[in-house]
Amino acid sequence: LVSRELQAHDTVVDVGGVSIGGDRLAVIAGPCAVESPDQLHETAAAVKAAGATLLRAGAYKPRTSPYGFAGHGIEGLKVLREVGDDLGLPIVTEVMDTADVAHVAEAADCLQIGARNMQNYALLRAVGAAGRPVLLKRGLSATIQEWLLAAEYLMAAGNPNVILCERGIRTFEPATRNTLDLNAVPYVKGKTHLPIVVDPSHGTGARDLVPAMSLAAVAAGADGLMIEVHRDPAKAWSDGAQSLYPAQFEQLMGSIGAVAAAV
Ligand code: PEP
Numbered sequence: 001l002v003s004r005e006l007q008a009h010d011t012v013v014d015v016g017g018v019s020i021g022g023d024r025l026a027v028i029a030g031p032c033a034v035e036s037p038d039q040l041h042e043t044a045a046a047v048k049a050a051g052a053t054l055l056r057a058g059a060y061k062p063r064t065s066p067y068g069f070a071g072h073g074i075e076g077l078k079v080l081r082e083v084g085d086d087l088g089l090p091i092v093t094e095v096m097d098t099a100d101v102a103h104v105a106e107a108a109d110c111l112q113i114g115a116r117n118m119q120n121y122a123l124l125r126a127v128g129a130a131g132r133p134v135l136l137k138r139g140l141s142a143t144i145q146e147w148l149l150a151a152e153y154l155m156a157a158g159n160p161n162v163i164l165c166e167r168g169i170r171t172f173e174p175a176t177r178n179t180l181d182l183n184a185v186p187y188v189k190g191k192t193h194l195p196i197v198v199d200p201s202h203g204t205g206a207r208d209l210v211p212a213m214s215l216a217a218v219a220a221g222a223d224g225l226m227i228e229v230h231r232d233p234a235k236a237w238s239d240g241a242q243s244l245y246p247a248q249f250e251q252l253m254g255s256i257g258a259v260a261a262a263v
């Protein structure tokens with residue numbers, strides 16, 4: 001179902017009225033996690049003013065340490081919905097557990113499957129049947145073939161609205177958190193009709209590398225970007241080192257148009 005051979009034209013996914021795929025670049029931005037109503041609202045208002053068209057933030061966070069902040073859960077979803085409605089931004093947020101799919105699908109416009117769950121087949125089946133668009137992140141060490149087969153699970157469960165997200169993979173290189181595989185963008189576009197967005201925040205782990213890799217992703221043909229922004233990155237509860245300052249995000253948005261127009 002994901003194959004370009006079965007469908008020649010590009011799939012355009014509608015996320016709460018915003019298209020992902022097709023001619024316009026979609027920019028999904030926001031903090032790693034919902035921390036407080038105030039933190040989310042201030043950050044969301046800043047990314048919207050800079051031109052982002054979708055809001056991201058996690059209410060359920062996959063943390064490497066069991067002692068890390070794991071998200072506010074249902075309370076976080078409520079805050080997300082309120083802020084999204086207030087600012088007119090559709091919401092993308094992660095779901096980690098089959099038991100949470102129904103209420104995350106009720107609150108969010110698009111369900112994110114995180115890198116760590118790309119091969120959680122029970123979750124893929126449940127999310128595939130939930131009736132919401134899905135953003136499927138590439139697994140930490142997943143091949144492109146495995147990633148496309150995970151997308152196939154979602155489509156086979158009845159969901160045609162799948163967005164792929166390249167977020168970096170594990171390599172032998174420790175200088176950056178991950179190695180952003182921009183080869184994947186044009187390669188995937190040859191193999192599948194599904195849209196692909198790039199997450200240079202998790203892909204690099206370092207805010208100063210995010211602008212260059214964002215522009216490179218657009219030049220490579222990405223349909224969109226997912227970028228972490230925090231009103232005060234030094235105080236972020238998760239992923240502060242890779243979160244852009246609002247002013248940095250605004251500057252990046254100002255330079256993206258020229259690259260997007262050139263591809
Ligand atoms: C995230 O988007 O905050 C996240 C946890 O991403 P990933 O699953 O790519 O690590």
Ligand code: MN
Nearest residue numbers: 032228238239
């Ligand atoms: Mn994060």
